[in-house]
Amino acid sequence: MSRIGKKPVELPSGVSASVSGQTIEVKGPKGTRSFTATDEVDILLDGNIVTVKPRGNSKRARQQWGMTRSMLANLAQGVTTGFKKELELVGVGYRAQMQGNDLKLSLGYSHDVVFATPAGVSISTPKQTEVVIEGMDQQQVGEVAANIRKWRSPEPYKGKGIRYKDEYIFRKEGKKK
Incomplete structure (x- = not known):
């Protein structure tokens, strides 16, 4: 059962x-x-x-x-009520801002990443280091969040990258001399 x-x-x-x-x-x-x-x-x-x-x-x-x-x-x-995913950008110079219907991400690359907002989902940036994704379809909201996060997943040594809000990143210890 x-x-x-x-x-x-x-x-x-x-x-x-x-x-x-x-x-x-x-x-x-x-x-x-x-x-x-x-x-x-x-x-x-x-x-x-x-x-x-x-x-x-x-x-x-x-x-x-x-x-x-x-x-x-x-x-x-x-x-x-809809569904909502919140992302945080952690790292020096990592920024996010909305330009019209596109999300512009500065992630330490030589160029800015431009992410087009798909239909049925709304993206907002309340702070420069926060991205909020909202929509009616849970699967689509999660997929958009995962695609944004894929540009810079959190790394275990310094914790830099795009992470979900309240996500714990297991930190590793660096090399010892």
């Missing part, structure tokens, strides 16, 4: 859902998102409560049961 799959997803006020076949569409204050489930699960809508039931007892059906419930919970959260 899936512990996650058994829990029903309660839709917050201001959020409506409609099920047609294996596709569920969720509308909220931030927009509309939809998800198509596999044939191994049934999606049942009762008022503002969405439940997921497996169609069989196969391993694949049980896997899809919990995953589908998690996806539905993420849809509900995405259209109400």
Whole structure:
């Protein structure tokens, strides 16, 4: 039995859902998102409560049961509050600033890195060393954050690089003479 799959997803006020076949569409204050489930699960809508039931007892059906419930919970959260990732730039001269729709990063290279903001995601820089990524789609927000972080991942000796806020970097000791 899936512990996650058994829990029903309660839709917050201001959020409506409609099920047609294996596709569920969720509308909220931030927009509309939809998800198509596999044939191994049934999606049942009762008022503002969405439940997921497996169609069989196969391993694949049980896997899809919990995953589908998690996806539905993420849809509900995405259209109400959205998702947010915060990055910190640590290093001498490491800076970030928005120029129109592009994020301009100074990361110690001979040139500045220009990162174009994809559709569905908003990027802001409250400080020169902070980048905030927000959006409705958790996967897209995480992917954008990972792509920005890839330009300078944190290194273990001085801790320089782009890191997630409150991320712990395991520090190594340098060479001893």
